[in-house]
Amino acid sequence: MTKQTKTDDASGRGSVEGFKVPFPGRLHPYSEEAINAAVHVMRNVEGQTQGEYLKKFEQAFKDYTGAKHAFAVDNATNALRLAAILCRLKQGDEVIIPAYTFCATAIPFGKTGAKIVWADIDKETWVVDPKDIERKITPKTKAIVVVHLLGMPVNMSAVMEIAKKHNLRVVEDCAQAPGSEINGQSVGTFGDFGCFSFHGAKNMTTLGEGGMLTVKNDDDAKFVPGLRHNGCKAYEGKRPRYWVPAMSNVDIDIEGVWPNNFCIGEVQCAVGIEELKHLDEVNNKLIEQADKIKSIMADTPEITFAKIPQGFKHIFHQFVMHFEGVGSKDRNDLMDILVNEYKIRCIVQYYPLYRYPLFQKLGAGEYDCPVLESWWDNSFSFPWWCGMDDETIEYLTSSLKAAIKKLKSA
Ligand SMILES: Cc1ncc(COP(=O)(O)O)c(C=O)c1O
Numbered sequence: 024m025t026k027q028t029k030t031d032d033a034s035g036r037g038s039v040e041g042f043k044v045p046f047p048g049r050l051h052p053y054s055e056e057a058i059n060a061a062v063h064v065m066r067n068v069e070g071q072t073q074g075e076y077l078k079k080f081e082q083a084f085k086d087y088t089g090a091k092h093a094f095a096v097d098n099a100t101n102a103l104r105l106a107a108i109l110c111r112l113k114q115g116d117e118v119i120i121p122a123y124t125f126c127a128t129a130i131p132f133g134k135t136g137a138k139i140v141w142a143d144i145d146k147e148t149w150v151v152d153p154k155d156i157e158r159k160i161t162p163k164t165k166a167i168v169v170v171h172l173l174g175m176p177v178n179m180s181a182v183m184e185i186a187k188k189h190n191l192r193v194v195e196d197c198a199q200a201p202g203s204e205i206n207g208q209s210v211g212t213f214g215d216f217g218c219f220s221f222h223g224a225k226n227m228t229t230l231g232e233g234g235m236l237t238v239k240n241d242d243d244a245k246f247v248p249g250l251r252h253n254g255c256k257a258y259e260g261k262r263p264r265y266w267v268p269a270m271s272n273v274d275i276d277i278e279g280v281w282p283n284n285f286c287i288g289e290v291q292c293a294v295g296i297e298e299l300k301h302l303d304e305v306n307n308k309l310i311e312q313a314d315k316i317k318s319i320m321a322d323t324p325e326i327t328f329a330k331i332p333q334g335f336k337h338i339f340h341q342f343v344m345h346f347e348g349v350g351s352k353d354r355n356d357l358m359d360i361l362v363n364e365y366k367i368r369c370i371v372q373y374y375p376l377y378r379y380p381l382f383q384k385l386g387a388g389e390y391d392c393p394v395l396e397s398w399w400d401n402s403f404s405f406p407w408w409c410g411m412d413d414e415t416i417e418y419l420t421s422s423l424k425a426a427i428k429k430l431k432s433a
Pocket of ligand 1: 097098099100101124125127128170172196198199219220221222232233234
């Protein structure tokens, strides 16, 4: 078990000092291979962007997920931005987005001018409920965004059936779910687009920032390189002088859309190739840890966990629980004991997005999400990283049981 001595950082995860079980900023250390790959590219590779490592990383990701197209980008927010642009959303359209997620899921869609309609969670899996999505479809709805939050896959067969029936585009936010599957099929390959994050706290990272956009259709995929890199594209055909009329063309074939620079560097791609090789090992360890905690807590009905449907692979990017409450005592009372007495840096993850000032100020403050409203305020998470030892698991679970006992006798 590690001890945290210094003051908390600016992660928004609380600021109590001296934690016995801290909440580390990343899930696992880099492999030696990833470190060596980064150094190799730094020392030896001429072009530091858009070279062979980009191509190799994209190919490796296609091989891993089975996606038809994959485009590495600088972060998942911008992968979502590309997906939002390619959904051709505009003012007057509606897009359905889960209210329980990180804000980056929704912001790129808000930027299109479309109205955000918040979808509720399923009371068993705690990810978006397809039935609620269908309930919120209107003639203005153009797209559905789903989030495989915490690594738990959304019921994609139900979502795709709804999308087909109503002719809607589907974006999968897989930021927290590389390696999550449904009956062996990777998330990010069901809908039109999949958006993965390689941020520093994720199950795999490319030096703190990074992302991948997977695309199902050739028609969408052909626009991505230009949208990703300032509209730069090769001239067609052979030119007698490579500098005439210019070195490369700048153009875009989507009406009214300005391109961006969402490129990722070669060092990051080289690291990504190596990290991807270790992803299953990391995910399997996280699953094993989660199973251990769940089985130790099985005798404590006050604590519940998301139900994983048959055939779904949930990769436990984080470990979220729900406290059913004891008399008038709620999640905050429980966390007071865990944080202050047991020095466990528990956190509360996300916030129904419609409660944030940003979304309220920008016209997305309306909601109808009764399940999320009754569930969220009693949710909380243990500190989480890959390779948690049995001593830590024992300390976390025995402290949680003792805290509940204390609340019961209060
Ligand atoms: C659900 C979700 N969507 C999107 C993002 C954005 O990812 P990035 O930080 O790579 O832009 C995150 C990152 O934390 C996330 O958790």
